[in-house]
Amino acid sequence: MPIITVYINGQKILTESGVTILEVCKANNIPMLTLCHLKGLHDIGACRLCLVEIEGVNRLLSGCTTQVADNMIIRTDTDRIKRYQRITVELFFAERNHVCAVCVANGNCELQQAGYAVGLDHIRYPFLYPECNVDTSHPWFVMDHNRCIMCTRCVRVCTQVEGAGNWGVMNRGHDVRIISDFNTPWGESITCTDCGKCVHACPTGAIWPKAVAQGQLTKYPEMIGELVEKRKLLQ
Amino acid sequence: MGRKLLLEKAHVEGIRYYDVYRREGGYRSVEKALKSMTPDEVTEEVKKSGLRGRGGAGFPTGMKWSFLAKPEGVPRYLVVNADESEPGTFKDRYLMEFIPHILIEGIITSSYALGANSAYIYIRGEYAWIPDILEQAIAEAKNNGWLGKNILGTGYNLEVYVQRGGGAYICGEETALIESLEGKRGNPRIKPPFPAVKGLWDCPTVVNNVETIAAVVPIINNGGDDYAKIGVGRSTGTKLMSACGNINKPGVYEIDMTISVEEFIFSDEYCGGIANGKRLKACIPGGSSVPILPANLLLKTAKGEQRMMHYEGLSDGGFATGSMMGSGGFIVLDEDQCIVKHTYTLARFYRHESCGQCSPCREGTGWMEKILWRLENGQGKLSDIDLLVDIQSKIEGNTICPLGDAAAWPVAAAIRHFRDEFEWHVNNPKECLQRNYGLAHYADPIHVPTPA
Ligand SMILES: Cc1cc2nc3c(=O)[nH]c(=O)nc-3n(C[C@H](O)[C@H](O)[C@H](O)COP(=O)(O)O)c2cc1C
Ligand code: SF4
Ligand code: SF4
Numbered sequence: 207m208p209i210i211t212v213y214i215n216g217q218k219i220l221t222e223s224g225v226t227i228l229e230v231c232k233a234n235n236i237p238m239l240t241l242c243h244l245k246g247l248h249d250i251g252a253c254r255l256c257l258v259e260i261e262g263v264n265r266l267l268s269g270c271t272t273q274v275a276d277n278m279i280i281r282t283d284t285d286r287i288k289r290y291q292r293i294t295v296e297l298f299f300a301e302r303n304h305v306c307a308v309c310v311a312n313g314n315c316e317l318q319q320a321g322y323a324v325g326l327d328h329i330r331y332p333f334l335y336p337e338c339n340v341d342t343s344h345p346w347f348v349m350d351h352n353r354c355i356m357c358t359r360c361v362r363v364c365t366q367v368e369g370a371g372n373w374g375v376m377n378r379g380h381d382v383r384i385i386s387d388f389n390t391p392w393g394e395s396i397t398c399t400d401c402g403k404c405v406h407a408c409p410t411g412a413i414w415p416k417a418v419a420q421g422q423l424t425k426y427p428e429m430i431g432e433l434v435e436k437r438k439l440l441q
Numbered sequence: 442m443g444r445k446l447l448l449e450k451a452h453v454e455g456i457r458y459y460d461v462y463r464r465e466g467g468y469r470s471v472e473k474a475l476k477s478m479t480p481d482e483v484t485e486e487v488k489k490s491g492l493r494g495r496g497g498a499g500f501p502t503g504m505k506w507s508f509l510a511k512p513e514g515v516p517r518y519l520v521v522n523a524d525e526s527e528p529g530t531f532k533d534r535y536l537m538e539f540i541p542h543i544l545i546e547g548i549i550t551s552s553y554a555l556g557a558n559s560a561y562i563y564i565r566g567e568y569a570w571i572p573d574i575l576e577q578a579i580a581e582a583k584n585n586g587w588l589g590k591n592i593l594g595t596g597y598n599l600e601v602y603v604q605r606g607g608g609a610y611i612c613g614e615e616t617a618l619i620e621s622l623e624g625k626r627g628n629p630r631i632k633p634p635f636p637a638v639k640g641l642w643d644c645p646t647v648v649n650n651v652e653t654i655a656a657v658v659p660i661i662n663n664g665g666d667d668y669a670k671i672g673v674g675r676s677t678g679t680k681l682m683s684a685c686g687n688i689n690k691p692g693v694y695e696i697d698m699t700i701s702v703e704e705f706i707f708s709d710e711y712c713g714g715i716a717n718g719k720r721l722k723a724c725i726p727g728g729s730s731v732p733i734l735p736a737n738l739l740l741k742t743a744k745g746e747q748r749m750m751h752y753e754g755l756s757d758g759g760f761a762t763g764s765m766m767g768s769g770g771f772i773v774l775d776e777d778q779c780i781v782k783h784t785y786t787l788a789r790f791y792r793h794e795s796c797g798q799c800s801p802c803r804e805g806t807g808w809m810e811k812i813l814w815r816l817e818n819g820q821g822k823l824s825d826i827d828l829l830v831d832i833q834s835k836i837e838g839n840t841i842c843p844l845g846d847a848a849a850w851p852v853a854a855a856i857r858h859f860r861d862e863f864e865w866h867v868n869n870p871k872e873c874l875q876r877n878y879g880l881a882h883y884a885d886p887i888h889v890p891t892p893a
């Protein structure tokens with residue numbers, strides 16, 4: 207791959223071409239907020255937190271899906287980006303029923319971290335309080351829709367890495383829900399292999415192993431990317 | 442009387458059937474293109490015609506075609522977007538229902554230009570009776586040698602398939618449409634890559650609106666130059682408008698883009714004026730996604746000139762004082778209509794139709810609906826109006842597909858032009874449940890500053 211030059215927040219960076227802006231930022235310790243991105247899965251640019259401004263482009267672009275080009279002038283720290291990120295994170299909290307005080311992921315949650323990163327102190331929008339069920343039918347794992355942020359990392363890891371295709375998405379708008387098979391209890395799934403990858407991929411306390419209580423959840427999402435790399439060695 | 446190209450023969454008895462359509466001069470463009478023109482020459486004529494996409498964005502069709510990647514050994518596809526789910530737009534339905542053969546004819550000529558051997562018509566699921574009409578037309582065309590193998594002995598092969606839609610507005614967005622056509626959930630894809638490079642089954646694909654493809658027929662028959670002569674400037678040819686709302690004669694009209702908005706609304710040839718002797722309050726000139734305009738800005742531009750019914754005319758003044766041609770769904774509101782209620786109805790539609798993939802659109806459309814419901818039902822606060830502006834501005838420009846923008850624009854425009862009506866709702870929570878704010882000053886002549 208040819209080496210190209212890009213400028214991120216005024217810093218001149220030499221990088222390979224054919225990589226995304228997010229990858230370049232990571233390699234150069236430039237912070238970038240992400241939620242739907244997980245190394246090892248195909249990026250879909252859905253959470254819209256990894257925003258970048260590119261000189262000459264009017265729209266904000268998602269860094270996880272935009273590839274670098276030679277002499278691209280990129281900013282990740284403008285006020286405009288911060289305003290957009292803040293409102294998106296606020297609306298994440300208002301969308302479902304996030305009660306951090308009782309959540310298994312408390313202190314170890316990517317949504318919480320995003321909240322800290324954008325400097326969230328209160329939420330300006332009244333909460334929606336949708337009715338969400340908790341699926342405890344699986345022998346080892348729990349799916350709590352109250353805490354789901356629809357990043358679809360579980361869907362993608364189950365399809366793209368495990369190859370089981372248990373998870374899917376139903377409905378539209380903010381009625382969307384993650385479903386197991388054709389919207390049947392997870393415990394009755396005929397596709398789930400009980401591998402636990404979705405448990406680790408999930409950025410919040412929406413999917414968790416049964417034996418944990420408030421604040422005890424530890425996850426290992428990097429495992430997915432490592433697994434994908436190891437598989438490449440085998441090929 | 443403007444020139445008609447698409448609906449010229451629409452009222453000929455039996456035009457839905459092949460024999461009559463052929464007798465009236467149908468399929469001449471296929472003969473001409475396949476027998477006497479190369480594919481590139483067909484594309485060249487379309488370029489010359491200045492035809493712009495009729496599906497909403499108005500992108501030049503010839504240019505779109507020339508972007509199509511043509512790698513060796515990879516099939517190319519033409520997909521006709523007949524999803525038509527935009528509230529207020531019903532022109533494609535009219536065309537497909539009454540003169541289906543003009544679409545089939547356009548598909549053959551266009552596919553030939555693109556080098557596609559398969560074409561798909563992705564039709565809105567709710568148009569339950571139209572696939573039968575189309576399939577019959579396809580069968581008739583096939584029986585008469587216009588489709589299938591070795592068409593007219595030229596060695597060109599083409600099959601046309603009709604696919605019923607997944608029942609969602611978002612499936613009209615071209616990449617969501619492609620996903621749906623592939624049998625998946627209709628979630629829009631990240632662009633780039635554009636369909637012209639990686640579309641249906643990752644092959645180069647052109648997605649065009651029904652009316653766009655039908656317009657190729659007169660372009661090839663009469664030549665691109667002739668088509669370009671109709672209309673004004675970059676708005677060439679004729680455009681189908683589907684007019685609805687509080688007018689005397691709702692329906693589909695073919696205009697040649699030389700008339701004014703005033704003429705379109707009030708002349709008997711078109712909408713025939715406002716129904717029940719009421720007065721005009723506002724209008725959405727291009728389908729629910731485009732900004733609403735109050736009567737004064739609709740009939741005259743901010744410069745005080747007559748507003749004309751073409752792409753540039755309707756967008757004159759940008760979003761501050763103009764709107765857009767969009768998909769040609771012309772929705773007229775009279776003095777009795779409540780803008781807040783109307784905006785709420787649209788917000789509810791977009792909340793329901795957001796695919797839910799990207800967070801600003803999924804969350805934001807839900808929010809806008811909720812806040813508008815409060816305002817409409819006398820439970821709103823003055824700060825809600827600014828909150829709405831805030832949310833809509835954070836959806837716009839930060840989503841995967843343009844539905845986010847389409848949901849934000851109507852709200853922004855309603856508040857921009859009718860803010861006093863929103864405030865009246867907040868300040869008169871009881872009264873707003875019983876009566877409408879009315880016409881206020883929205884129809885007053887606009888003040889045009891005279892240069893010193
Ligand atoms: C949410 C959304 C819905 C759309 N629905 C339609 C539709 O129903 N019919 C249509 O022709 N184009 C629709 N479009 C536009 C298409 O994405 C695409 O631009 C169009 O089919 C291109 O055809 P054209 O170049 O002939 O206009 C929609 C776009 C969006 C973002
Ligand atoms: S446990 Fe494994 S197979 Fe089962 S849903 Fe999760 S990722 Fe899929
Ligand atoms: S369950 Fe977890 S991984 Fe799956 S979409 Fe919800 S938040 Fe994302």
Ligand code: SF4
Nearest residue numbers: 796798799802840842
């Ligand atoms: S903007 Fe809305 S409709 Fe479009 S991809 Fe995002 S969530 Fe789906």
Ligand code: FES
Nearest residue numbers: 242251253254270
């Ligand atoms: S991480 Fe890039 S959009 Fe979610």
